Amino acid sequence: MSERYIIEQISMFCKNEPGRLASMARVLEENGINMLALSIAEANDFGVVRALVDKSDRAKEVLTDMGFMVKVTEVIGVNMRDEPGGLTCIATTLADADINIDYAYAYSGKGAAVLILRVSDTMVAVKAILDAGHELLSRDQLG
Amino acid sequence: MPFFNHAIETLRRSEIEEMQLKLLRAQARRMYERSPFYHARMREVEVMPDDITRLDDVRRLPTTKKTDLRDNYPDKLFVPPLEKIVRYHVSSGTTGQPTVVAYTRNDIEMWSESLARAFASTGMGESDVIQVANGYGLFSGGMGMHYAGEKLGATVLPAGTGNTRRQVQFMMDLPVTCIACTPSYMLQIAEVAQSMGVSLQDDTRLERGILGAEPWSDSMKAKIEDEAGIKAYNCYGASELSGPLFTECEAQDGIHVWGDMALVEIIDPDTGEACADGEKGEMIVTMLQKEAMPLLRYRIGDMSSLSWDPCECGREHPRLMRLTGRVDDMMVIRGINVFPSQVEHLLYEVPEVGKNFQIVVDRVGNLDTMLIKVELEPEAFTDDILKLRHINRQVADGLKAVLNIKVEVQLVGPGTLPKGESEKASRVIDKRVM
Numbered sequence: 001m002s003e004r005y006i007i008e009q010i011s012m013f014c015k016n017e018p019g020r021l022a023s024m025a026r027v028l029e030e031n032g033i034n035m036l037a038l039s040i041a042e043a044n045d046f047g048v049v050r051a052l053v054d055k056s057d058r059a060k061e062v063l064t065d066m067g068f069m070v071k072v073t074e075v076i077g078v079n080m081r082d083e084p085g086g087l088t089c090i091a092t093t094l095a096d097a098d099i100n101i102d103y104a105y106a107y108s109g110k111g112a113a114v115l116i117l118r119v120s121d122t123m124v125a126v127k128a129i130l131d132a133g134h135e136l137l138s139r140d141q142l143g
Numbered sequence: 144m145p146f147f148n149h150a151i152e153t154l155r156r157s158e159i160e161e162m163q164l165k166l167l168r169a170q171a172r173r174m175y176e177r178s179p180f181y182h183a184r185m186r187e188v189e190v191m192p193d194d195i196t197r198l199d200d201v202r203r204l205p206t207t208k209k210t211d212l213r214d215n216y217p218d219k220l221f222v223p224p225l226e227k228i229v230r231y232h233v234s235s236g237t238t239g240q241p242t243v244v245a246y247t248r249n250d251i252e253m254w255s256e257s258l259a260r261a262f263a264s265t266g267m268g269e270s271d272v273i274q275v276a277n278g279y280g281l282f283s284g285g286m287g288m289h290y291a292g293e294k295l296g297a298t299v300l301p302a303g304t305g306n307t308r309r310q311v312q313f314m315m316d317l318p319v320t321c322i323a324c325t326p327s328y329m330l331q332i333a334e335v336a337q338s339m340g341v342s343l344q345d346d347t348r349l350e351r352g353i354l355g356a357e358p359w360s361d362s363m364k365a366k367i368e369d370e371a372g373i374k375a376y377n378c379y380g381a382s383e384l385s386g387p388l389f390t391e392c393e394a395q396d397g398i399h400v401w402g403d404m405a406l407v408e409i410i411d412p413d414t415g416e417a418c419a420d421g422e423k424g425e426m427i428v429t430m431l432q433k434e435a436m437p438l439l440r441y442r443i444g445d446m447s448s449l450s451w452d453p454c455e456c457g458r459e460h461p462r463l464m465r466l467t468g469r470v471d472d473m474m475v476i477r478g479i480n481v482f483p484s485q486v487e488h489l490l491y492e493v494p495e496v497g498k499n500f501q502i503v504v505d506r507v508g509n510l511d512t513m514l515i516k517v518e519l520e521p522e523a524f525t526d527d528i529l530k531l532r533h534i535n536r537q538v539a540d541g542l543k544a545v546l547n548i549k550v551e552v553q554l555v556g557p558g559t560l561p562k563g564e565s566e567k568a569s570r571v572i573d574k575r576v577m
Contacts, residue, residue: 009526011526013519013524013531013554013556015555015556015559041528043528043531043532043535044532044535044553045553045554045555046531046553046554046555048526048528048531050526067556067558067559068556069519069521069524069556069557071524071525071526073526102527103528118526
């Protein structure tokens with residue numbers, strides 16, 4: 001049941017140089033793939049681009065064809081209250097359940113604020129968040 | 144003190160060559176009798192010690208290649224009795240395998256004597272204070288300079304490498320007249336001195352630099368002499384030969400190779416034919432008096448020319464006129480010899496990266512930098528940036544351990560670097576202006 005809350009994020013290895021993100025974005029555009037959220041983690045000369053897209057399988061395929069290294073990673077998206085304290089209760093819930101956050105990024109707008117999380121134990125996190133009465137983004141909401 | 148060993152240094156060419164023949168015959172005999180390696184080699188080419196009757200006969204003896212050093216690691220080229228060995232130094236080989244060099248007490252004596260003569264030929268003597276800013280330790284540079292300075296009777300300050308501000312401070316506080324280091328480090332010292340508001344020319348007694356262990360040009364020499372207000376003397380040597388051995392004399396017109404220490408041949412690397420006096424070619428060196436690890440006709444890999452023209456300093460010992468490059472793909476980074484094959488070798492030990500690589504060498508300020516681009520294996524790609532950084536660090540640490548210098552490592556995507564042996568040149572991009 002809670003599998004539907006596990007979202008597939010695509011991660012791409014990306015050399016840190018002008019034009020790399022543009023070529024990646026162009027491939028997605030040309031294939032009609034929409035991005036819901038994006039984050040870039042950088043380390044020295046390279047970065048890892050992480051994105052939530054509406055068609056992750058297709059995105060992986062076309063980006064791999066273009067020569068990008070792509071990996072699909074499981075994350076969860078938590079709907080936050082778009083007001084002060086929205087993040088506090090989510091973070092507290094995870095802390096109480098002894099779940100570590102590997103990384104996180106968020107977007108807000110269109111009446112929603114979503115926190116995307118990569119955590120140490122996805123299933124435990126899903127349960128803890130649902131039990132605490134929070135809402136999770138489900139897979140079908142993406143695409 | 145113009146001469147350190149007057150009798151030897153003032154020999155005429157004919158006397159030098161007569162002495163070289165005698166020493167070569169004795170060395171060949173010793174090798175044949177005591178070195179299993181050279182015994183076999185000489186039998187292979189069917190040359191017996193007694194066949195050496197003229198100096199030109201050296202060309203009948205077998206040559207020694209870097210691969211021979213690798214294949215005989217660590218001690219198969221040592222010549223008994225092994226209990227006479229008093230020291231080892233270690234230098235990098237062409238792959239992960241280093242080269243161990245052994246010395247008897249006499250080898251250390253001769254090495255020190257050779258460089259002490261060279262120091263004296265630059266005008267140095269007992270009243271000089273030499274700051275040795277070469278590396279001490281396994282690298283033979285620092286200790287070679289150190290022992291030669293003491294042999295000369297000068298005062299030695301074993302500063303070692305690094306901590307440039309302190310190096311400058313020493314020059315201010317002590318009557319340092321000479322510094323031994325790499326040319327690029329000399330420029331670095333000059334720059335740091337300037338930033339400290341110190342004029343090496345006015346605020347110190349520095350007069351000369353014994354500079355070597357990396358290639359440098361006449362324009363760099365001019366820059367050093369101008370910026371530091373010193374005379375810069377080129378120095379030549381290699382661990383396989385002992386360490387730093389020879390320098391330019393006061394005339395600064397070529398490096399005197401003491402004829403009783405070394406027999407240098409210059410050959411055409413393609414045909415193997417001997418080059419004429421003054422003609423550029425590949426250097427082959429036979430150390431005539433080394434005991435613990437003597438190499439016959441060692442193909443050291445440097446390109447140069449040798450001149451027997453009498454020097455204006457009065458010495459007739461031949462001079463290496465100009466070191467013009469390498470026969471192989473060895474690079475010198477911050478005074479350390481680096482072979483691309485060493486990098487390749489290390490990459491085989493890190494499964495997360497591919498075997499393709501590219502080395503980018505540059506000089507930032509006055510210090511060499513080395514960037515190594517390696518391809519991440521697709522299976523090793525992970526969303527976890529810490530793991531990727533760990534792979535990066537693993538390669539960097541491994542290379543540091545093998546090469547003895549700090550390198551930057553850049554992970555790139557698979558298939559993004561030029562491939563294969565055929566494009567060997569593109570594996571190394573050297574942006575330095577020497």
